[in-house]
Amino acid sequence: MSENSLQVETGLSQGTTKTLEDLLNKIRAYFPQADLKIIEKAYLFSERAHEGQIRRSGEPYISHPLSVAGILADLHLDLDSIATGLLHDTVEDTHATLEDVRREFGEPIAQLVDGVTKISQMKFKNSNEKQGENVRKMIVAMGRDVRVLLVKLCDRLHNMRTMNFMPFEKQERIALETLEIYCPLAGRMGISSLKIELEDLCFRYFRPDMYYQLVQKVRKTEGERSRYIDDVKLQISHELQKANFKFDVFGRSKHLWSIYKKMQSRSIDYEQLYDVLAFRVIVDSVAECYGVLGLVHSLWKPIPGRFKDFIAMPKANNYQSLHTTVIGPGGERIEIQIRTREMHLVAERGIAAHWKYKERGKVDDDSEFQQANWLRDLVSSHQQVKSADEFLDSVKTDLFESEIYVFTPKGDVREFPEGASPLDFAYAVHTQLGNQCVGARVNGKMVPLRYQLQNGDSIEIVTSKTQVPTKDWLKLVVTNKAKQKIRQYVKEEQRRRSLTLGKDLVEKEFRKFGMAAAKQLKGPEFELFLKENGLRDIDELYVKVGYGRLEPRHLVNKVSPRSAEKEAAKTEEATFMEKVVKAAAQKTRKSNSLISVDGMDDVLVHFAKCCNPIPGDSISGFISRGRGITVHRADCPKAFEMDQLRKVDVAWTGAQAKEGQERMVRVRVVSHDVPGLLKSMSEVFSVQGINIESAQIRTTKDKKAICNFEVSVKDTTQLNNAIYELQKIKGILGVTRVLH
Ligand code: MN
Numbered sequence: 001m002s003e004n005s006l007q008v009e010t011g012l013s014q015g016t017t018k019t020l021e022d023l024l025n026k027i028r029a030y031f032p033q034a035d036l037k038i039i040e041k042a043y044l045f046s047e048r049a050h051e052g053q054i055r056r057s058g059e060p061y062i063s064h065p066l067s068v069a070g071i072l073a074d075l076h077l078d079l080d081s082i083a084t085g086l087l088h089d090t091v092e093d094t095h096a097t098l099e100d101v102r103r104e105f106g107e108p109i110a111q112l113v114d115g116v117t118k119i120s121q122m123k124f125k126n127s128n129e130k131q132g133e134n135v136r137k138m139i140v141a142m143g144r145d146v147r148v149l150l151v152k153l154c155d156r157l158h159n160m161r162t163m164n165f166m167p168f169e170k171q172e173r174i175a176l177e178t179l180e181i182y183c184p185l186a187g188r189m190g191i192s193s194l195k196i197e198l199e200d201l202c203f204r205y206f207r208p209d210m211y212y213q214l215v216q217k218v219r220k221t222e223g224e225r226s227r228y229i230d231d232v233k234l235q236i237s238h239e240l241q242k243a244n245f246k247f248d249v250f251g252r253s254k255h256l257w258s259i260y261k262k263m264q265s266r267s268i269d270y271e272q273l274y275d276v277l278a279f280r281v282i283v284d285s286v287a288e289c290y291g292v293l294g295l296v297h298s299l300w301k302p303i304p305g306r307f308k309d310f311i312a313m314p315k316a317n318n319y320q321s322l323h324t325t326v327i328g329p330g331g332e333r334i335e336i337q338i339r340t341r342e343m344h345l346v347a348e349r350g351i352a353a354h355w356k357y358k359e360r361g362k363v364d365d366d367s368e369f370q371q372a373n374w375l376r377d378l379v380s381s382h383q384q385v386k387s388a389d390e391f392l393d394s395v396k397t398d399l400f401e402s403e404i405y406v407f408t409p410k411g412d413v414r415e416f417p418e419g420a421s422p423l424d425f426a427y428a429v430h431t432q433l434g435n436q437c438v439g440a441r442v443n444g445k446m447v448p449l450r451y452q453l454q455n456g457d458s459i460e461i462v463t464s465k466t467q468v469p470t471k472d473w474l475k476l477v478v479t480n481k482a483k484q485k486i487r488q489y490v491k492e493e494q495r496r497r498s499l500t501l502g503k504d505l506v507e508k509e510f511r512k513f514g515m516a517a518a519k520q521l522k523g524p525e526f527e528l529f530l531k532e533n534g535l536r537d538i539d540e541l542y543v544k545v546g547y548g549r550l551e552p553r554h555l556v557n558k559v560s561p562r563s564a565e566k567e568a569a570k571t572e573e574a575t576f577m578e579k580v581v582k583a584a585a586q587k588t589r590k591s592n593s594l595i596s597v598d599g600m601d602d603v604l605v606h607f608a609k610c611c612n613p614i615p616g617d618s619i620s621g622f623i624s625r626g627r628g629i630t631v632h633r634a635d636c637p638k639a640f641e642m643d644q645l646r647k648v649d650v651a652w653t654g655a656q657a658k659e660g661q662e663r664m665v666r667v668r669v670v671s672h673d674v675p676g677l678l679k680s681m682s683e684v685f686s687v688q689g690i691n692i693e694s695a696q697i698r699t700t701k702d703k704k705a706i707c708n709f710e711v712s713v714k715d716t717t718q719l720n721n722a723i724y725e726l727q728k729i730k731g732i733l734g735v736t737r738v739l740h
Helices: 020-030 037-049 061-073 079-088 098-105 107-121 129-143 148-159 168-188 190-207 208-221 221-242 256-266 286-299 341-349 354-360 365-383 385-395 422-429 431-435 471-475 478-512 524-532 538-547 550-558 561-568 571-591 637-641 678-686 716-727
Strands: 246-251 277-283 322-327 331-338 403-406 411-417 437-442 445-447 459-463 595-597 603-605 617-624 629-633 651-654 661-672 691-699 702-714 730-739
Touching: 020 037, 020 061, 020 079, 020 286, 037 061, 037 098, 061 079, 061 148, 079 098, 079 107, 079 148, 098 107, 148 168, 148 190, 168 190, 190 208, 190 256, 190 341, 208 256, 221 246, 221 277, 221 286, 246 678, 277 286, 277 341, 277 478, 286 322, 286 331, 286 422, 331 341, 411 422, 422 459, 422 478, 422 629, 431 437, 431 478, 431 678, 471 478, 478 538, 478 617, 524 538, 524 550, 538 550, 561 661, 617 651, 629 637, 661 716, 678 691, 678 702, 678 716, 702 716, 716 730
Parallel strands: 277 331, 603 629
Antiparallel strands: 246 277, 322 331, 403 411, 437 445, 437 459, 595 651, 617 629, 661 702, 661 730, 691 702
């Protein structure tokens, strides 16, 4: 028995750290072989940087980083973490820069200091339970190295310990933030000593009235409780000694915040609360734990349903222990925890590496391995210098590397996958916000749509009423929601456009025969036509016509036989003409196989004369009235003049151009006016399998020749090869494809 029974549990109160020597002694106590030069150096650097700064308490500022380093030493952390504790406020609050820290202390410490600084600079406007979880994740993501979080937690603990010097309003705000963000973090990391002390401090500043009331009540019954605790301990010890156990037994009152929460959740007063006392028996082995449990249950009657075996089934943060509640002396309910020394250490100091396991919600071998390392190292590493490196490796884990946390203008935190853009953000908020997004202000600065969100960014979406989503946006987004909404918009928009066009074409066709489409397109015959062609309704018919997948003439012939009769009555000459037209149409259809429109490749398309696109060119398609879809080069000036509402997505199908499907392009070659060049040039074309359709040559006063070729090519690759070969010919000054 080695602990005063009445102390409220504060595992970290291992003496204050007033001087550098105090700190060094703390480290030497668990790490005797440590070379403490880096700590001394960090202390001097920090002291110099903070020189002249005074805390609200009136103490020199260095007292704060020194205390933070002291708490880190209480947790038996490594030297880099403790040095970071000393340096953690230098970059944010003094003239010292991150560069200075890097130069003096090296990259690893600089990174830790940078991480702590970044977290300190974040402003959490909102805090509520839902946001709390995201904020915690954000802090973890920004921390990366778990030691950053440990330093930040210790920083917060010391600030809370000295909070009585803060103005009242600040006390409440900081206490609430700590309660909602940092206490759960400490819990998640399994550092119960830190969590418990933080919680009671928060309680004191967040609900001072309740806190002091409870303190008084607890104090009033102190003597009685103390005697009771001693009595229980004595009885347990007696039993265990009889059975030859080696053990320690502790008794304590549960910490104030947990008592308060119990009172709240059960709506009862302190006096009515029974299980405020907790006992802990610590032994050497797991087998002994169950042995002790048996003895305790034979001593006092256990309460059914209150036994928990966290040894066989550890908690997510790797906490292990046996818990049982029994009816103790005087009918009082008491909780007894039984665990090994190793489990006790883990419970008090935590296993931060395990966090990765929990947050990802799945077990990965690597993480479990690291966990095991961490456990082992926590218990034994400081007994041997050699394992200090292993210890570090087990602590340095990339947590949440693939997630980004950003702020909304209201200060809420949202989670995104890495690579997310302002569009992902906008669509996450609202579809309309996404559809009209033209850019964003990130931390007050305008950024383009392709910007990649960074951890801690504050995002404000900029919209325009005239903005519309395009298919290109799909390249800018990573979230499924954004992709889905963009696709949906583009699809609906194209459907709407082809519907308008299709309706137009159909009406025109009927007018040619002196009929009104509205009159013809109804009745059983029309219904039958729809059915036969697998069309749901008239709109779908229009869309099909608009896309060029259904000839309006065919429709007219089918639904108004009268016009078909007229057709049949035409002269033989006309029939001949029709054959020619049909053949031409078939030829067109063949060339269409080069192009797909919005994923369909049986659409009526033709190529714009102005820019003559060839396979491989980047292209745009436009719905043209009566002629299906016209394909321009994407950079053709004509394409920009077109009504952008008529734009459709077109792509080369990748099909090889067949004989007769070559496309005509113009190539201009500027050369010195020397004989024989034309022959060399035509040889190049012929070697590349390119036909020259025409050639014009003129010479200039300064003895240069300009040749304009019209050649038929299969695709850009073939053309570019030819241009490349032409440029190699001696005497040729430049070769360009003429676009307009
Ligand atoms: Mn600080």
